[in-house]
Amino acid sequence: MYLITLDSQTDFDGWRKAARTLALHHVAPADVTWGVQGQLNGETPAGLSEAPSLPPVEIESTFNVPADFIALARVTILHRDDDRFALLYRLLSRLKADHDLLERMSDPDVALAAAMASSVHRDAQRMRDVVRFREIGREQKAHYAAWFEPEHYIVAFAAPFFIRRFADMPWSILTPDVCAHWDGHAISFTPGVSRTERPEPGRLEETWRRHFEPERPRASATRRRNLSEASILEPLLTDAERWTGGRIAPRPEAPMPRKTSAADDLEALREEAAHCRACPLYKDATQTVFGEGPKSANIMLVGEQPGDKEDLAGHPFVGPAGQMLDRALEEAGVDRKKVYVTNAVKHFKFVPRGKIRLHQKPATPEIRACRQWYEREVSAIQPDLIVAMGATAAQSVFGKITPIGKTRGRLIDLPDGRKALVTVHPSYLLRLPDPEAKALEYQRFVEDLKIAAGLQRKAARAA
Numbered sequence: 001m002y003l004i005t006l007d008s009q010t011d012f013d014g015w016r017k018a019a020r021t022l023a024l025h026h027v028a029p030a031d032v033t034w035g036v037q038g039q040l041n042g043e044t045p046a047g048l049s050e051a052p053s054l055p056p057v058e059i060e061s062t063f064n065v066p067a068d069f070i071a072l073a074r075v076t077i078l079h080r081d082d083d084r085f086a087l088l089y090r091l092l093s094r095l096k097a098d099h100d101l102l103e104r105m106s107d108p109d110v111a112l113a114a115a116m117a118s119s120v121h122r123d124a125q126r127m128r129d130v131v132r133f134r135e136i137g138r139e140q141k142a143h144y145a146a147w148f149e150p151e152h153y154i155v156a157f158a159a160p161f162f163i164r165r166f167a168d169m170p171w172s173i174l175t176p177d178v179c180a181h182w183d184g185h186a187i188s189f190t191p192g193v194s195r196t197e198r199p200e201p202g203r204l205e206e207t208w209r210r211h212f213e214p215e216r217p218r219a220s221a222t223r224r225r226n227l228s229e230a231s232i233l234e235p236l237l238t239d240a241e242r243w244t245g246g247r248i249a250p251r252p253e254a255p256m257p258r259k260t261s262a263a264d265d266l267e268a269l270r271e272e273a274a275h276c277r278a279c280p281l282y283k284d285a286t287q288t289v290f291g292e293g294p295k296s297a298n299i300m301l302v303g304e305q306p307g308d309k310e311d312l313a314g315h316p317f318v319g320p321a322g323q324m325l326d327r328a329l330e331e332a333g334v335d336r337k338k339v340y341v342t343n344a345v346k347h348f349k350f351v352p353r354g355k356i357r358l359h360q361k362p363a364t365p366e367i368r369a370c371r372q373w374y375e376r377e378v379s380a381i382q383p384d385l386i387v388a389m390g391a392t393a394a395q396s397v398f399g400k401i402t403p404i405g406k407t408r409g410r411l412i413d414l415p416d417g418r419k420a421l422v423t424v425h426p427s428y429l430l431r432l433p434d435p436e437a438k439a440l441e442y443q444r445f446v447e448d449l450k451i452a453a454g455l456q457r458k459a460a461r462a463a
């Protein structure tokens with residue numbers, strides 16, 4: 001009997017190394033007990049006190065396993081079931097003699113591993129759907145935090161999504177297993193916050209301060225593991241290569257599933273957003289101006305924020321910028337009735353000047369605070385193309401400040417599989433004083449929108 005103790009619940013490298021050695025020594029799965037450091041309560045199971053160590057394996061000893069197995073094992077190992085290590089070793093041992101084993105879904109081991117991997121993926125998707133960052137700390141040193149209770153050990157697995165989505169803001173995701181921290185450059189992990197310290201609604205800041213406020217001695221004593229995004233993703237590829245000796249192309253991130261959960265139902269979202277207090281803009285604005293358009297829209301247009309007219313009417317793009325947009329859309333051949341139109345910021349920001357309300361550009365904290373609505377609109381509508389009109393919209397769509405000049409007029413891949421198109425804001429055209437420049441810029445705007453029109457026609461043909 002062999003006892004293998006892994007370094008952590010997600011120690012895939014440790015499992016791989018041990019499994020490879022065991023398999024090359026033809027050790028039967030029934031003769032191996034798997035555990036994790038610190039989980040055996042200091043006791044060695046009966047009969048294992050004299051567990052033999054395996055002799056090192058000759059360098060040329062090798063065998064091939066299908067790349068799909070590595071991908072499956074990488075994910076399955078994140079399941080919370082204690083038997084997963086043994087299950088994976090059983091599969092590995094059987095694969096030596098039966099290379100096509102994974103193709104037989106009726107096999108109980110294969111089916112169980114696949115079900116576990118699906119459960120892990122679902123949990124990671126749930127994390128992506130429900131994690132909502134709250135701003136904590138003072139404005140100059142804003143930090144964003146969220147509490148999440150994963151079903152499986154998925155925090156590091158799901159972290160790259162949050163890194164890409166929230167690249168330009170420092171955030172922490174606190175969970176009972178492990179806490180992930182992004183400072184804008186690198187990700188680090190610290191031990192989890194126990195469930196007994198689970199933050200009450202609205203008390204997240206207290207928990208965060210207790211554990212992580214930099215001035216506190218406890219935080220400096222907290223063990224941090226710094227990892228770049230590449231160091232999280234790269235093992236997925238290199239491990240597969242080590243087993244198989246071949247280069248494996250990275251799998252593209254799975255696109256978000258079509259259509260939405262009840263939680264993100266548009267009408268429920270609209271209602272929830274009507275009471276949004278995530279930033280101070282609600283105080284002076286008349287109302288939240290939420291996005292509008294059919295749920296089936298495959299194009300989403302994103303503007304900056306409602307203007308004076310929109311604030312009063314409660315609908316996006318109904319004032320002068322809206323009229324300019326309508327004209328350009330028509331000329332480009334885009335049917336506005338079939339697109340979803342929204343803004344990066346849902347409340348009108350202005351300063352009163354006598355009888356008029358003077359438009360103010362939204363600041364980054366306001367854009368960030370409002371981004372949750374944009375994300376949830378995307379999740380409810382599932383557009384194929386998102387058109388960012390102007391710098392504020394681009395900042396929201398890409399999750400970071402994005403210069404228009406460098407990105408304008410071409411389709412850009414978003415991490416979730418959608419396309420983005422950056423163009424100018426119609427208000428910019430309205431403000432141009434020189435008629436010639438205005439006409440020229442307007443034409444460029446129409447040309448940009450023609451890209452969206454092409455996509456709309458293609459979707460109509462495919463429907």
Ligand code: URA
Nearest residue numbers: 303304305307316317
């Ligand atoms: N400008 C915007 O960005 N959005 C509107 O809804 C109106 C003007």
